Amino acid sequence: MKTLSSPFIWIILVVVGGASLLPILTNSVSLREDMFLMLMLVILASSINIIMGYTGYVSFGHIVFFGLGGYLAFFLMKEFQVQFMLAALVGGAGASLIAFFIGIPVLRLRGAYFALATIGINEAFRSFFTNFDLFGGAVGMFFNFSVYDAYGGAKNAGQLAYYAMVVLALVTIGTSFVIKKSKFGLGLMAIREDQDASMVLGIDPARLKVLTYTISAFFPAVAGALFFFKNGLIEPGPAFELHRSIEALVMVMLGGYGTVTGPIVGAVVYERLRGFLITDPTLSNAHLVIAGVLLLLIVLFVTAGVIGWVRQRVPALRRYLE
């Protein structure tokens, strides 16, 4: 409870929550779509940050949980007409359970071996869903539009999915902060700095890492459920797209790994930059090249990311800027 008395987290939550209200206040559907995507990326980046930034385990294939949550929830909604929020939560819980069982063996690996294993897991699940007809196989699953009637029509369903995404983003950020400031988080950072030394201090790395992996799987899974509910269809390719995982890693590095604000800043900057480049008539042909060069510059000159750099340069802010 003492953790939550910190003004920092409330400021962050108010800023994110306030920004999320903008599309509603301005009644802009376009802005709402942008914000939906941005909040989804904030959730993905913050979740990866929990396992990567705090624990030092680079999960390249973390997008697997986005796809798993999406598939489980979509299946429940389509086959059993489960209400979308309930389905999303069940999808999240299911993905967490899978993460728990995967985590036990996989988190014994360290460094590059772990990173490679996560890519393998994502590919394995993609292949499973591509070949398993119960989940639609390669064709995937889709809703009949009448499904949205229960939510006041397709337009209203999009709005509801947005509200749910806002709440999920706030919960993800809050959880990230609570973990960082807790004894549990301290244990994770000890593992990140030196796992063997942390064991000497009485930390049980295996238990902490599995728990962290399980928690960090929940949020992308629920985000996936909301994303595909709004989309009205799910296919293996978009659900387990490795490229999205890599982008989320870039966002974490851009904003500052191991910080609470970093993934938020990284996701917003990256998405705005990409959105601008892709729709700009003169720059759209080179948007990936420009993004690559920017990333290179950041990695070379601002290694700690934007938030890390600010914390280094302005020591007075370190107490307030997590």
Add this chain to the structure above:
Amino acid sequence: MFSKMTRLLWIGIVLVTLLALAACAPAPTPAPTAAPPTAAPKPAATTAPVATAAPQATTAPAPTAAPKAAEPKKLLLGFTASQTGAQQVASKKQIEGLQLWLDDVKKAGGIKLKDGTTYLPEIKFYDDESKTDRVQTLYTKLINEDKADFLLSPYSSTLVKAAAVVSEQNDKVMITAGAADDATMEQGFKKTFQLYTPASRYLTGAADALKKFVPTAKKVAIIYEKDSFSTSVANALQPYAKSIGFEVVLFEGYDTGTTDFAPFINKITAANPDAILGGGHFADGTTFSKQLFEKKVPIQFVAILVAPPEPTFKDIGDAALGIIGPSQWEPQVTFSAESAKAANLPYYGPSNKAFTDAYLAKYKESPSYHSAGGYAQGLVLQKAIEDADSVDPAKIVAALDKMNLMTFYGVIKFSTDAKTHGKQQAHGMVYMQWQKDSAGKLVTQIVWPLEAKSADAVLRK
């Protein structure tokens, strides 16, 4: 602080990320976005016959000198195009076809209503990178920020599925080309209309052709890309092939992006089929055909999806010879005002020759069915506006529901059933084959159906 090993790992991550980004770097593509299309290079009088203003006396007032002609109103058509990513080849062709239609409408003075109001279409499009999440955001932008009056589709079933959801959520009329997936049009859409023959009918004609061309054929191998569209095609083909007496000795999918078909070719050789049917999209279809040729697979009948109808398929040289491809349209098709009359249907738009000549003059290469689909998107919308005598979406939907006509692209009629509303009903496939002409040059010929053939089929080897 981080250890040396950790730093090395970070450097590794950065390098991998950069490589991933570099791998996705776009190939040089034409003008990126928005705005009206580039001016046509004015190929003298060669484009003259193109005038699309409907040939029937029923349509549009004559575009003659109208002294009190009102200022034309802008009609914005929005869509996304894959200028980068896996779908860029076919998507580029689709845009070229659409731009040609736009040129023709401009030449004809715009789309005219009976009260004299003239609408001048303009297009606005963004690069969707061949990705679904981009498509949805960009279509929302097109609808809400750019205020597109009507929507056209991106290329490929997967992208159209994503776009159609946004379009329906926003009550916009969308004409789709480049999307044949049956499932897309079985979602209960109300304002989405499909021009392509559905995927379930893509290769069934090839099985019929096989029966005719190789009467002794008994065994077929179905090798397909494991994506939504190709899987739909293969799933419809398998029971059909069995129902007409073929044994399916191999039914195997390959991942999107597959470049090495050796394991599949080995399996094909072991199964010893009489024909190979399947494929997926351009890149994999081309590679598969090339590797079949390189490995000298002695199969007489090979029908591959999507890739063969593209003019650039001939770049693989003799590997293209004998390959058959299902096509939504080919330059040799025989749809005309006369055949429309015989079918008791109205004919609308340019003749097949006029379209093909104009395309050749503008782009210096033959149109593919993707190009024709792009043109037909605009043409069908134009006809619907003229029939509705309005740009009111509800009236346009009613006009599209009633539509039953022939164009250079084929017969167009949409389903009005609630479950499959907007799904294409009347348009049929033709099957083309790469053959050599008398000068030894690779050319395409329609070989099936027999009543539409421009040449006899040639068996491989």
